[in-house]
Amino acid sequence: MLSSIFAWRWLAQAMPLEPGHHSVLHPAAPQAGHIEWLYWLIFWILFSVFVLMIAAFGRAGAKARVRGDRAFPIIEDEEGDRRASWAVGTALGVTVVTLFVVLVLSVVTGKRVEGLTSKNPVTIQITARQWWWEVTYPNSQADQTITTANEIHIPTGTPVVVLTNSKDVIHSFWAPNITGKRDLLPGYSSAFWFEVDKPGIYHGQCAEFCGLQHAHMGFSIIAESNDNFQAWQQQQLKPAADPQTAEAIRGRQVFLQNACLMCHTIRGTDAGSHLGPDLTHIASRNMIAAETLPNTSGTLAGWIVDPQRIKPGARMSPNPLAPDDLQALVTYLRGLQ
Numbered sequence: 001m002l003s004s005i006f007a008w009r010w011l012a013q014a015m016p017l018e019p020g021h022h023s024v025l026h027p028a029a030p031q032a033g034h035i036e037w038l039y040w041l042i043f044w045i046l047f048s049v050f051v052l053m054i055a056a057f058g059r060a061g062a063k064a065r066v067r068g069d070r071a072f073p074i075i076e077d078e079e080g081d082r083r084a085s086w087a088v089g090t091a092l093g094v095t096v097v098t099l100f101v102v103l104v105l106s107v108v109t110g111k112r113v114e115g116l117t118s119k120n121p122v123t124i125q126i127t128a129r130q131w132w133w134e135v136t137y138p139n140s141q142a143d144q145t146i147t148t149a150n151e152i153h154i155p156t157g158t159p160v161v162v163l164t165n166s167k168d169v170i171h172s173f174w175a176p177n178i179t180g181k182r183d184l185l186p187g188y189s190s191a192f193w194f195e196v197d198k199p200g201i202y203h204g205q206c207a208e209f210c211g212l213q214h215a216h217m218g219f220s221i222i223a224e225s226n227d228n229f230q231a232w233q234q235q236q237l238k239p240a241a242d243p244q245t246a247e248a249i250r251g252r253q254v255f256l257q258n259a260c261l262m263c264h265t266i267r268g269t270d271a272g273s274h275l276g277p278d279l280t281h282i283a284s285r286n287m288i289a290a291e292t293l294p295n296t297s298g299t300l301a302g303w304i305v306d307p308q309r310i311k312p313g314a315r316m317s318p319n320p321l322a323p324d325d326l327q328a329l330v331t332y333l334r335g336l337q
């Protein structure tokens with residue numbers, strides 16, 4: 001029915017979208033689909049108003065030209081006045097009705113995005129911090145709980161319920177291809193849900209100014225088949241891999257003898273703090289520091305030595321390690337698949 005007027009959405013679809021880019025116009029979830037629908041509806045209403053306005057201006061201009069530069073004759077024209085009042089009244093009425101229709105459809109879209117129709121959802125707790133996202137998959141058994149950061153794995157075609165919270169200031173969780181923005185308020189949990197149809201990596205970004213590194217507070221939603229998701233979960237449930245080489249063993253010592261363990265967790269070692277991201281499976285992540293750097297040996301070393309140069313203000317202190325120690329530490333972390 002209405003969808004025929006959205007035939008022009010091919011305009012957006014035809015525009016090439018690099019994998020993982022933000023776009024409200026390339027929905028990968030029904031929630032984002034509802035929002036896209038509202039976008040195009042309002043777009044076409046505004047487009048029609050624009051065309052009508054230009055046509056009216058054109059008509060008035062053409063009339064004025066016929067009159068030429070003769071002095072404007074002041075004549076009583078009751079018939080003309082009545083026509084003008086009628087036209088203005090009608091335009092006003094149409095405007096009010098249009099705005100009312102848009103209002104109703106916005107409310108309807110909001111309801112459709114919110115509507116919870118999920119059976120057996122995957123539940124994820126997302127806690128925002130300056131300036132990264134802690135992601136846990138809660139389970140009644142503590143040792144079955146997964147904790148990771150910034151990369152949110154989900155199975156496609158399965159409802160995902162997200163419980164939100166913040167540890168410091170207000171943040172906003174926004175993955176445009178998936179659903180609308182969600183504020184994360186300190187000390188206040190809320191919930192929303194979405195379901196992704198197409199496998200892929202969908203980027204998201206904090207959308208509420210939250211301090212110096214707000215712009216470097218990205219995340220990604222990695223939607224994969226149920227089998228891949230289960231395999232990922234099984235891997236994440238394991239404690240940290242034991243270091244296999246002499247260098248990696250030394251790297252673990254470096255980790256445990258420096259300040260790292262005061263802020264990070266590596267399950268299976270003495271490090272159990274949650275001030276920073278859980279590093280038990282750090283090597284399984286694509287990016288580090290909330291999507292700021294790709295996860296490679298070089299970037300890890302650079303980040304560990306001086307995070308303040310990469311993300312000034314970040315809640316991680318610099319670690320001026322000896323080159324050998326740094327090398328060993330990076331080798332150890334790269335082994336934490």
Ligand code: HEC
Pocket residue numbers: 130131132149150213255258259260261262263264275276277279282285287288289290300304311314315316317319329
């Ligand atoms: C004062 C607390 C603190 C200390 C000490 C600390 N870190 Fe961090 N670390 C953090 C925080 C907070 C972040 C997240 C920063 C961000 O993304 O804004 C982080 C991020 C990281 C990351 C990136 C993780 C990811 O998934 O994005 C790595 C790797 C890391 N730290 C390793 C280390 C190592 C190794 C040490 C010790 C040499 C160390 N950290 C010491 C707080 C700390």
Ligand SMILES: [Cu+2]
Pocket residue numbers: 171172206207208209210211214215217
């Ligand atoms: Cu922010």
